[in-house]
Amino acid sequence: TGVLAVADGLGGLPRGEDASQRVVESLANPTTARGINSVVACLESANESLVSGRSGSGTTVSVVTIERREFRSYHVGDSATMVIGRRGRIKFQTTPHSPVGIAEANGQLDEKAAMIHPNRHVINNIIGMSDMWIEVGKLIQLADLDTVILASDGLWDNLYRDEVVGLLGNRSLMESANGIVRMATDRMKHES
Numbered sequence: 001t002g003v004l005a006v007a008d009g010l011g012g013l014p015r016g017e018d019a020s021q022r023v024v025e026s027l028a029n030p031t032t033a034r035g036i037n038s039v040v041a042c043l044e045s046a047n048e049s050l051v052s053g054r055s056g057s058g059t060t061v062s063v064v065t066i067e068r069r070e071f072r073s074y075h076v077g078d079s080a081t082m083v084i085g086r087r088g089r090i091k092f093q094t095t096p097h098s099p100v101g102i103a104e105a106n107g108q109l110d111e112k113a114a115m116i117h118p119n120r121h122v123i124n125n126i127i128g129m130s131d132m133w134i135e136v137g138k139l140i141q142l143a144d145l146d147t148v149i150l151a152s153d154g155l156w157d158n159l160y161r162d163e164v165v166g167l168l169g170n171r172s173l174m175e176s177a178n179g180i181v182r183m184a185t186d187r188m189k190h191e192s
Contacts, residue, residue: 003027003039007061008079008152010126019059019128022046027063039063039074043127043134050128058128062094062150071148073137078123079152081137086145088165094137096156097125111160120157147173155180158187 007023009016026042026049043061050057060077071092073081078096085091095105099122104114114120125133142148147168155164159180167179 001067004064006150015057019057058126098123
């Protein structure tokens, strides 16, 4: 069994980095429950800690559990997950908990319009709010050479999905990851 996670503290709130750290630590020390109950309990515990502590901080999170070949996603906010097949087909992707993300998923905006939308930074759901919810994906069977990508909005607000898929190609995972980071960083630095 493996657990992968990316947490992205909200820059507009105080101590976003601390909120992200709290979430990751909660996942690293799971409760005695297994599977869905364990991940949900960890995220709910981290949320309760942030809300009751009145820190005013918050974070988004994308979590994946993989047991043998069974994959399940959990997410709160606009950090997102994709599963890409060996031939470049997007087999699964989460929908960001944001007005722009939901509009794009419903076909009201295309990917380009969503990426440049003036409200793309607005999100509806974070760990650190009293009415936080956790979206739990259905169980998916992974195939040989499927690639799982978890990333914050730092990636998804700067690269199109087809660009990410194209950077996977026939490269090693490390080469692909480095290429994605370079392209996203370059885009953030040079395009508005």
